Amino acid sequence: MALRHAVLAALLEEELSGYQLAKAFDVGVANFWYARPQQLYAELTRLEEDGLVAGRDVPQDSRPNKRLFHVTEAGLTELETFTAASAKPAFVRDDLLVKVQAADHVDISDLIAQLTERAQIAQAKIDLFGTLLRRLRDDRTEEEFLRHGDRVGPYLTCLRGVAFERENLNWCTRTITVLEERRRIHARY
Amino acid sequence: MALRHAVLAALLEEELSGYQLAKAFDVGVANFWYARPQQLYAELTRLEEDGLVAGRDVPQDSRPNKRLFHVTEAGLTELETFTAASAKPAFVRDDLLVKVQAADHVDISDLIAQLTERAQIAQAKIDLFGTLLRRLRDDRTEEEFLRHGDRVGPYLTCLRGVAFERENLNWCTRTITVLEERRRIHARY
DNA sequence: CCGCTCATGTAACAGGTTACATGATTTA
DNA sequence: TAAATCATGTAACCTGTTACATGAGCGG
Numbered sequence: 474m475a476l477r478h479a480v481l482a483a484l485l486e487e488e489l490s491g492y493q494l495a496k497a498f499d500v501g502v503a504n505f506w507y508a509r510p511q512q513l514y515a516e517l518t519r520l521e522e523d524g525l526v527a528g529r530d531v532p533q534d535s536r537p538n539k540r541l542f543h544v545t546e547a548g549l550t551e552l553e554t555f556t557a558a559s560a561k562p563a564f565v566r567d568d569l570l571v572k573v574q575a576a577d578h579v580d581i582s583d584l585i586a587q588l589t590e591r592a593q594i595a596q597a598k599i600d601l602f603g604t605l606l607r608r609l610r611d612d613r614t615e616e617e618f619l620r621h622g623d624r625v626g627p628y629l630t631c632l633r634g635v636a637f638e639r640e641n642l643n644w645c646t647r648t649i650t651v652l653e654e655r656r657r658i659h660a661r662y
Numbered sequence: 663m664a665l666r667h668a669v670l671a672a673l674l675e676e677e678l679s680g681y682q683l684a685k686a687f688d689v690g691v692a693n694f695w696y697a698r699p700q701q702l703y704a705e706l707t708r709l710e711e712d713g714l715v716a717g718r719d720v721p722q723d724s725r726p727n728k729r730l731f732h733v734t735e736a737g738l739t740e741l742e743t744f745t746a747a748s749a750k751p752a753f754v755r756d757d758l759l760v761k762v763q764a765a766d767h768v769d770i771s772d773l774i775a776q777l778t779e780r781a782q783i784a785q786a787k788i789d790l791f792g793t794l795l796r797r798l799r800d801d802r803t804e805e806e807f808l809r810h811g812d813r814v815g816p817y818l819t820c821l822r823g824v825a826f827e828r829e830n831l832n833w834c835t836r837t838i839t840v841l842e843e844r845r846r847i848h849a850r851y
Numbered sequence: 852c853c854g855c856t857c858a859t860g861t862a863a864c865a866g867g868t869t870a871c872a873t874g875a876t877t878t879a
Numbered sequence: 880t881a882a883a884t885c886a887t888g889t890a891a892c893c894t895g896t897t898a899c900a901t902g903a904g905c906g907g
Contacts, residue, residue, distance in 0.1 A: 475757070475866070482763040492886050505759035512867065514888055537875060537886045549767065556768040560757035560776050562783060567752035568664070570694035570822060572745045574671040576815035578738065579745040587749050594751060619840045620847070626765035629840065633759060633833050640825045648818050651808045658809070664894075681858050701895065703860055726858045726903060 476516050477525075478555045479506035481548050484526060486627060488541040491517050502605070504634030517542055525551050573648060581656050585649055592645035598638040602631050665705050666714075667744045668695035670737050673715060675816060679728040680706050691794065693823030706731055714740050762837060770845050774838055781834035787827040791820050 483494060483503060494517070495510035497503045508516075520526040525548035528540040544552075569591055572584055609628050610618035619625055672683060672692060683706070684699035686692045697705075709715040714737035717729040733741075758780055761773055798817050799807035808814055 475755075478757075479760045479763075482760045485764055485767050490886075491888090492884095495886095504754055505763045506755055507753035509868070510886095511869090511888070514886095518888090533885090535876065536884095539886060552764055553768050556761045556764065557772045559779070560761065562780070563754075563756040563758065564696035565693055565752075565823070565826065566664070566695055568667075568749040569752065570819050571668045571671045572749065573822075574668075574694045574815045574819045575674055575741055575745065576818060577813045578674050578815075579742050583746045590748070591751070620843060624766045625840065625844070626763045626767075629765060629837050630759050630763045632836070633762075634754070636829045636833055637754070637826070640829050644822050644825055647821070651814065651818065654809060655814070679858075680860090681856095684858095698896070699858095700860070700897090703858095707860095722857090724904065725856095728858060 476506070476508055476512060477520065478552060479503075479508070480513065480516050480520060481525065481544055481552050482626075484542055484544045484548075485552075486624065488543045490531075490539040490541050492539065494542075502601070504602070504637075505630045520548070524548075576652065581652050585652055588645045588649045588652075592642050592649070595638045595642035595645065599635060599642065602635045602638065606631055606635070665695070665697055665701060666709065667741060668692075668697070669702065669705050669709060670714065670733055670741050671815075673731055673733045673737075674741075675813065677730040677732045679720075679730050681728065683731075689790075691790075693791065693826075694819045709737070713737075765841065770841050774841055777834045777838050777841075781831050781838070784827045784831040784834065788824060788831065791824045791827065795820055795824070 479498075480494065482505070483489065483497060489497070491510070491514045494513050495508075498506060498508045498513060499510075517526065517528070521528055521542070524545060526542045527545050528542045530538060531541055532538045569587060572579065572587065576584060606615075606628065609631070610622065613622070618628065622628070668687075669683065671694070672678065672686060678686070680699070680703045683702050684697075687695060687697045687702060688699075706715065706717070710717055710731070713734060715731045716734050717731045719727060720730055721727045758776060761768065761776065765773060795804075795817065798820070799811065802811070807817065811817070
């Protein structure tokens with residue numbers, strides 16, 4: 474099971490409902506994992522059955538009631554065990570890269586369109602992460618926060634997210650430039 | 663189907679056997695996708711059934727015979743269609759990031775060990791990709807090659823691979839430094 | 852003779868995606 | 880009144896992983 478530990482890690486910081494978790498694991502706030510809502514609801518059910526998280530009902534007026542989950546002692550132990558075990562390397566699996574790999578055999582305009590779209594998404598994420606980082610470290614400088622802040626885990630993963638998206642953006646614009654230049658040259662004949 | 667197009671893209675450059683494909687999709691030569699040998703053999707069978715690739719038997723002495731596959735006209739059309747369709751964004755799903763997210767609640771030494779291991783893997787990949795890039799562009803400078811080389815797709819995906827691993831390495835060493843510093847401070851009490 | 856590379860698979864299972872379902876409330 | 884947000888799921892399906900199986904030749 475893989476999602477399992479990601480959920481536990483996310484719930485360490487604060488009590489969350491399935492719905493809130495889904496938000497975090499979707500749009501890109503959680504840069505260390507991605508999952509669909511259905512998967513999260515299912516996983517929370519299983520985690521509770523196994524006693525790794527516990528939920529409590531929170532009645533709300535003018536909103537449907539919700540269940541907030543927190544990590545139990547057993548859950549923390551499970552996370553410790555998981556952390557001690559060696560991590561399998563992460564792989565790249567990206568449709569866009571497949572398309573660029575085939576660049577010399579397919580329509581360049583399609584490719585440029587998709588690279589442009591990806592670049593925009595990357596920029597949006599960079600902005601989002603930037604805001605998030607500023608909120609996490611509050612007044613402090615990054616250096617100061619990383620030394621003495623009380624919870625740096627989420628900050629560190631967020632730094633990874635920024636770096637990744639920055640490289641992503643960089644590569645997209647570079648690739649677009651190359652492909653456009655080649656199209657221009659080709660168009661002369 | 664996802665692997666399908668990755669296989670087609672890989673076969674564009676040269677005729678390959680299942681075994682050769684497996685090599686390319688494993689160790690990290692193909693930086694645009696990852697797959698296990700079993701999956702590739704299965705996918706090649708399906709692709710051939712669907713007429714998107716065609717194989718030919720190559721008898722070898724002092725080696726088992728093999729089947730080399732190449733992309734058919736129908737296969738190329740399929741790739742074009744795929745490229746024209748909009749790509750779904752790629753997500754992060756990394757065990758190591760989950761562990762770092764939980765950094766404030768788990769054993770730091772375990773974390774540092776795994777970050778170190780990951781950093782070494784990243785360095786190895788950077789070297790590998792560097793060699794590959796030099797081979798691809800031959801004598802030419804990168805600028806020159808990207809403008810006038812005849813097949814730049816694999817080069818561009820490889821550039822993405824280098825950038826990714828460089829950021830990976832960077833983040834790992836930075837994170838190690840932060841965690842070690844915090845451990846040092848903590849140890850005083 | 853042991854382990855590695857070449858060469859190709861099958862079968863059972865775990866994990867993730869897509870489609871579908873429901874229902875209340877707030878905002879435009 | 881239509882769309883978005885809050886809130887939670889079920890069921891069928893597709894994809895990918897793990898474990899296992901086979902067999903020949905080459906290098907130490």
